[in-house]
Amino acid sequence: MEFFGVFPAVDLALLKAGYHLLYIDLQDLYGAPLALEYMDRFFTHVTAHFGLLPKCVLEGFSRGGLFALNWAKGNTKAVACIYLDAPVCDFRSWPGGKGKAVGSPIDWRKLKAVYGLSESQALSYPHNPVDSLGELASARVPIIAVYGEADVDLPPEENILLLESRYRSLGGEIDVIAKPGVGHHPHSLDDPSPIVNFILAKTQRA
Numbered sequence: 001m002e003f004f005g006v007f008p009a010v011d012l013a014l015l016k017a018g019y020h021l022l023y024i025d026l027q028d029l030y031g032a033p034l035a036l037e038y039m040d041r042f043f044t045h046v047t048a049h050f051g052l053l054p055k056c057v058l059e060g061f062s063r064g065g066l067f068a069l070n071w072a073k074g075n076t077k078a079v080a081c082i083y084l085d086a087p088v089c090d091f092r093s094w095p096g097g098k099g100k101a102v103g104s105p106i107d108w109r110k111l112k113a114v115y116g117l118s119e120s121q122a123l124s125y126p127h128n129p130v131d132s133l134g135e136l137a138s139a140r141v142p143i144i145a146v147y148g149e150a151d152v153d154l155p156p157e158e159n160i161l162l163l164e165s166r167y168r169s170l171g172g173e174i175d176v177i178a179k180p181g182v183g184h185h186p187h188s189l190d191d192p193s194p195i196v197n198f199i200l201a202k203t204q205r206a
Contacts, residue, residue, distance in 0.1 A: 001064030002027075007187035010059070010083065013196045019057075019203075022046055030091065030107075031066030032114040039071045043078060055080040057199050060087045061187055062154065063094070063107075069129035069136075069163075076139035081202035083195055084145040085187045086154055090128045093158035098123065100155040130163050137170035144175045144198040146189060148182030 004023040011021050024042045029035035047054050057080055060068030065087025072079045088094050091111055097103015112122050126132070136143075147160045154160075160176065167174045177194060189195065 001058065001060050001067035003061055003064070006061065007085075009188045009192040010195050010199075013192055014057075014199065017196075017200065020050075020052060022056075026067065028107075028110050029067075029114055030063060030095075030111045031068075031070040032111070034114060035067060036071050036074065039067070040075075043075070054078060055203070057203060058082045060084045062086055062184070063088045065089055065159075066091060066129065070127075072141060073129075073132060073135040076135055076141055079139075079141050081142040081144065081199060083199060084143060084160060086147050086151055086184050087145065087160055087163075088154060089159040089163040090130045091125075092123060092128065094154050096122065099158045101153060101158065130159075130166060133163070133167050133170055133172065137167060137172035140173060142173045142175075142198075142202045143167065144177070144195055146177045146179065146187070146195065148179045148184060150181055151184045153184040 015021055024038060026035045026038055043056070046052055055078055058068040058072055060066070060082065062085070065084050068082055068084065068087070069089065072082055092098040094101045095104040095107035095111055097105070097108065112119065115122070117125060145160050145164070147156050149156065164174050164176050175198060177189070179189070
């Protein structure tokens with residue numbers, strides 16, 4: 001989803017294992033309905049024209065979490081698993097800055113515009129990933145997530161830890177790896193094998 005080529009340890013390991021890496025540039029769309037429409041068309045194109053399997057692994061780094069989680073809940077049969085890394089799981093946290101995060105006023109304005117929301121509508125929006133996990137849990141889509149315990153840009157308790165708690169309560173499968181003393185960067189792990197092994201297991205099962 002975002003950001004292509006950044007902290008690519010997992011991508012490189014999967015490429016070495018014979019997987020394909022695909023990316024569509026949807027900058028400044030924040031997982032909004034328009035972005036999901038482009039993702040639908042992209043997925044249809046690459047599976048129809050390149051002989052790829054009709055199930056994928058979604059990677060959601062930072063704001064890419066919005067793209068990955070929003071598309072997955074509407075396309076559960078097309079998702080083998082999701083890898084989240086310091087993800088945005090509630091846009092009120094970031095870019096909204098309505099909790100502990102500082103947020104980004106520029107991105108908040110862009111997000112509201114692309115979603116077509118007023119300030120009050122954005123604050124009461126019921127379809128943030130943390131608020132709409134039922135489809136993913138019912139479809140038993142596995143999730144692996146990595147985060148830094150010292151992340152002040154995307155406070156874990158407003159994002160991945162909140163998502164983890166709610167997903168588990170719905171019966172969803174989620175493995176979460178904490179990095180003590182690490183902030184929002186760097187993403188991934190020094191040894192990416194726990195993530196890679198999770199993905200290999202879930203795609204082979206799919």
